[in-house]
Amino acid sequence: MRVRILHKSSSYFLRVGGKSSKGKKKMPKGSFSKNCPLMADFSGDSLRALAFDVDGTLFSSEGIILEVYRDSIRNFSKTSGVEVELPTKDRLMLEIGKPVKTIFRNLLPQLNETQRDVISDDVLRFLCERIKNGEGELYPFVKETIESLSQKGFRILAASNGRKPYIETILEVAGVLSCFDPILVLDNERIKTKGEILKEYRKLYDLEPEKILMIGDRLSDHEAARQNGCPFAFCSYGHAPAGEIPDFEWELKNLSDLNRVLRFLPA
Known part of the structure; x- marks a missing residue:
């Protein structure tokens, strides 16, 4: 089975604690702002779990x-x-x-x-x-990045508005389904929003807000993070139109940037 891989540049591009507006600037490799107001009460070494959106973050439909x-x-x-x-x-x-x-x-x-x-x-x-059947497009370095982060001890979670068969199909084709903890999805009764998915994960695994990073490309991902008081990594390579995301802790130009973020976070 073959799935087309999106060939985007793997060059390192990361913004820390930014807003989706004009004036983007490149951060030096391994350089992170320690004075970002959005990170004022957040210590990077506290992260224990990574909650991934799916479509627009790991895969493009x-x-x-x-x-x-x-x-x-x-x-x-x-x-x-x-x-x-x-x-x-x-x-x-x-x-x-x-x-x-x-x-x-x-x-x-x-x-x-x-x-x-x-x-x-x-x-x-x-x-x-x-x-x-191999249609759709996996973003670059999905398997390598998620396997690496799982091996480092992070709890790997899916936080998607999609239905479970869709999520599991993508993760299975990507070869990373086994890395993920049991997947919570909307049931339109107890869990109606992505923010509530994140809240349930926090309760299930006894995670304080600063211990779970929400990673995604759309406003629903940003809202889920903010509603729970969690840090947010914005995947600017995804589906969001310009200006949709008002702020973020980190901007990822490529999913593999996440390895660098979690390696060089200031304590």
Whole structure:
């Protein structure tokens, strides 16, 4: 089984304690700000767990997602007789990263929840099939980075708004599923947001806020970190449009930068 790997530059680029605005500057290799206001009460050596978003952080579905959604909607229209306008790629990508029910509520407000769930189930099935067949794109150094961090003793967690079959399919294809602790997902009852996923992990493993790093690319990842008082590493190579992320502790230009962050953090 082969999955295409995104070939992005592996050059080291890291910003510490920044805001998503103009004036980006390169940090010297191994150099970290010790006076960042966002890090004032945070000591890097306290980290015990790493919570990874999945789509836009470890994997990109961007190359297949539009076709999957459109095929699922066409399939629904054919079987139900209900005509539904197909979404554009730009419209769809604005929704990616949100809870599944929110995505479909925003994209298909004219349908009832039962109808939306039919389409949603097809999307999940088609996505998993295509990922297992080698479609979609793993970001560079996913396997190496996660295995390395796991071997260093960090608890490896998944914090995604996606459904468990989707998350597990990606992690299995990436060859890192065994590195992850049991995966918590939204159940739309007790756990309704990514912030609540992070909260449950904290309770489950008795983690203080400063002991768990949220790693992701979208606003829901930032919000989950801030709601729990946790530090946030922003994956700027992901799906977020410019200006979506208001602030962060670290910006990662490549997932492998995380190894450098955790190696050189100031104590």
